[in-house]
Amino acid sequence: MFATTLAAILRERGVDVIYPCVRDLLENGLTLARFSDGEFKPQRQDITQYMAAWSKHVGLGEEECRSWLIEYCVAMLSPISRTSPSGIRHSTKSNIKYVYRSDVPFSCEHEDNFFRAQCSKDCPAYAAMIPKACGGRNETSKESALARPADVVEAQVISVKASYRDQFEIALRFIHDETKKKTKKKRIAQLLNEQGLKTRTGRRWTYGILHCELTKMKGNQVADTSNQSMDTDAE
Secondary structure (H helix, E strand, O other): OHHHHHHHHHHHHOHHHOOHHHHHHHHHOOOHHHOOOOOOOOOHHHHHHHHHHHHHHOOOOHHHHHHHHHHHHHHHHHHHOOOOHHHHHHHHHHHHHHHHOOOOOOOOOHHHOOOOOOOOOOOOOOOOOOOEEOOEEOOOOHHHHHOOOOOOOOOOOOOHHHHOHHHHHHHHHHHHHHHHOOOOHHHHHHHHHHOOOOOOOOOOOOHHHHHHHHHHHHHHHHHHHHHHHHHHHHO
């Protein structure tokens, strides 16, 4: 259903930009049978941001992305989420807004992709994607870049921390505001995850991680106050 909807939205861009991994996720969602018992599995937020990044990558506008991705998340990702349909809709809107207003690129790891989604070397983006190699990343050749469809945006090679920097700063402001409201830490961590905001290293928020970040924030505030006092004494 969603692949048909996207084909209509894409129009002249062509359905060839619905890559095998994207089509697999569209039709099947996350296939849990591809993961071993006890193995870490991607979360709803991970798939949401991946699909939003793909939408931006193939040239869909933010509104076009919302027109299909919100209901896709409700229909296909509810089985792997404890969030209510209304909560999923709200969270998806936040994720789309974040992806479209930041520098998060669309990038996959070919057959070793995070979602265990189908992959094919015949995919028009296969050569352009930069997989993680042992101990580093491979450079994309000029020939590979020239072979891509003209409307496909080049994936940027950035570190995990850099990819989440803007989002983390939004999270810090949110934490600051909620702390002033005296919201409990456990609830703040829950709200951060519901909105798809990640930690500085791209992880889901936990009570422990939030506690550490709050400690750092208090330490920075004390340091700033101390520096201001020293500057005043010097004058």
